[in-house]
Amino acid sequence: MHIHEAGAMHGDFASLRPGWLGVPDDVNALLPRLWANNVARSDDGVVRLGGLSVADLAEEFGTPAYVLDEDDFRARCRAWAEAFDGADVFYAAKAFCSKAVLRAAVEEGLNVDVCTAGELAVALAAGIEPYRLGYxxxxxxxxxxxxxxxxxxxxxxxxxxxxxxxxxxxxxxxxxxxxxxxxxxxxxxxxxxxxxxxxxxxxxxxxxxxxxxxxxxxxxxxxxxxxxxxxxxxxxxxxxxxxxxxxxxxxxxxxxxxxxxxxxxxxxxxxxxxxxxxxxxxxxxxxxxxxxxxxxxxxxxxxxxxxxxxxxxxxxxxxGRTLIGPAVFTLYEVGTVKPVKLSAGASRLYVSVDGGMSDNIRPALYDASYSATVASRSSEAAPALARVVGKHCEAGDIVVKDEFLPADVAPGDLLAVPGTGAYCRSMGSNYNHVPRPPVVAVRGGQARVILARETVDDLLRLDVG
Structure with a gap:
């Protein structure tokens, strides 16, 4: 049942969160199945992918950014190919389409499913033989x-x-x-x-x-x-x-x-x-x-x-989704934190990040749920019920509807949202004229850009006046 957001403001603390979301014993803990295989929080409290800290990734590539664990994606492709030995496994390019990702899927034994001339063009540019394509x-x-x-x-x-x-x-x-x-x-x-x-x-x-x-x-x-x-x-x-x-x-x-x-x-x-x-x-x-x-x-x-x-x-x-989705997380920087006091003594933190519905439309489109963690440090603060929101001028600009984050989450913190490999970049937009984030692939401890960050110049280039 869908309830208008205003309705969530009338009730005690428990009524503000879904039944499946429990209060965590450790707000810093990462649930392994939500994250790519090579993501972990190190002893200093910083989340790392293949040994690279999110702080270093943010400094080099900026935020927001989609971060792909390429080794994880390749391993998932192999697992499905091996499980369906004797069958044909097609990677659904609509989930996420880039030359590097399509090429990796084929190198691990998969074919590719495309559904537009644009996806076909990317597959051909990746060097994929047409006989390995479904249309x-x-x-x-x-x-x-x-x-x-x-x-x-x-x-x-x-x-x-x-x-x-x-x-x-x-x-x-x-x-x-x-x-x-x-x-x-x-x-x-x-x-x-x-x-x-x-x-x-x-x-x-x-x-x-x-x-x-x-x-x-x-x-x-x-x-x-x-x-x-x-x-x-x-x-x-x-x-x-x-x-x-x-x-x-x-x-x-x-x-x-x-x-x-x-x-x-x-x-x-x-x-x-x-x-x-x-x-x-x-x-x-x-x-x-x-x-x-x-x-x-x-x-x-x-x-x-x-x-x-x-x-x-x-x-x-x-x-498509099950291969690329868990292999990617989106890295944001927190811009503002706004505690909102609700009735019955309950409250919620509204944590605004430097992205939003332009890089992940799924919560607004499908009422999709996501998780999140403060990735640049660990915290001893108590868990607080939070809602991660974007910077767009829409009330529905919600990245993570319900999550427990440390109560001391603050501007400048890096926030990571797992499971964003599928239908996030591929459904991305320039709403409010926000350029789309880059996709950064990490493999073997090395990071590289596989889809460049859009710039304001890119937006103006298409505006012929």
Whole structure:
């Protein structure tokens, strides 16, 4: 239930925080699952990544800044590739897209999923071979489809009858027969925010399984001499922890797959179960390891295929958030601290940082929760209920809605927010004409910029007057 913020001002201390947020025994402690593998607080109280202190990073690169533990990201890519051995793992570039990150994903054995010409351009600039790319999107333009077909990308995921017609027409004109997958709306209600649930009936993606559209669309692709039906695709949403939704989706998808196998001349090869696997943002989140997810999904596909009397297809998945999200934290500097006294003797600290909704829109967009810590020192002060807010002229400019920070948090402190690798930089904006932060990658104790900080000159360059 959503309550207007003014409503939170009427109640005792406990009523101001969510039930899952307990008062910490040690306000300096870092919960390991929320942070990249190589992040730790050293004996002097300073948070470090790969031996580099946040103070040194802030001095060299400024704040705010996204800080990537590249070794952690690579390790996560390897873990998913190993867990899904024999399947194809596509890194979803929409979560975070840069040449360095896409290149690292491919070097660790993954393919890449893109959904716009811009993401495709970055992948090509990173030196990724087109056959390792999948192309998504519900409204791919004729120009985007032409480029994808000319490049011979590994597969194009068709999302509408219009796209199927366009692909066939362009393929005929170019004399190229592209591999096409059909995106199926399996009718699964994923337990996630309504804006990131994507397999129920009333939304823009894919062909409905229930009304026969998915079957019809696959049949049209298979019947065309200008396309090759490579398989079926489904994506039920994002930030999902319960694999039962994936299992229901897989079961329904396999049944359609088996029916089509009996009726088409050329056998399909691939079954893509999409992405959306959850990652931990706060102490309430406890995702399954990839090896357990792989076992659950593999078992249901094998069972359904055996029941249908067909061989198991080659599986594909498309994780993004769970790979890049935990590998990044955002480093801010505190600008102001404002204690706000509330009724019943309760109070809350409003901690303003030098970023905000321009570098992380998710709390405003999805009511997403994050954690935070004072990173430049440890503190002996008691924990105080705090709200970390940005510098933008919006009441909804909240970075961390509920967190316990030391009561002596002060201007000049460095604040780190973990789990900001996915959909933060990629959804970043220049709201209030604030330049977007850089992305700094740390690997082997060395730091380098992989996406430069925007400047006011960059903003003015586009303003042609």
């Amino acid at each position: 998504h999107g519900n409204n791919k333009s004729p120009a985007e489809l032409r480029q994808a077909i000319e490049l011979r990308v590994g597969r194009i995921v068709a999302d509408s009858y219009t796209e199927i017609e366009r692909i066939a027409s362009i393929g005929a004109e170019l004399g190229i027969r592209p591999h096409v997958m059909v995106r199926v709306n399996v009718g699964v209600e994923a337990h996630t925010h309504e804006y990131i649930a994507t397999a129920h009936e009333d939304q823009k993606f894919g062909f409905s399984l229930a009304d026969g559209d998915a079957y019809e669309a696959a049949g049209r692709v298979a019947a065309s001499e200008h396309m090759y039906l490579a398989g079926l695709h489904s994506h039920i949403g994002s930030q999902i922890f319960d694999t039962s939704a994936f299992e229901v989706s897989a079961a329904r998808l396999v049944r359609l797959f088996a029916r089509l196998q009996e009726e088409i001349d050329e056998p399909m090869a691939d079954l893509d179960l999409g992405g959306g696997f959850g990652m931990p943002y706060t102490s309430q989140d406890d995702p399954q390891p990839p090896v357990d997810i792989a076992a659950s999904l593999g078992k249901i596909v094998q069972t359904e295929c055996a029941a249908a009397g067909i061989g198991a297809p080659r599986l594909s998945i498309e994780p």
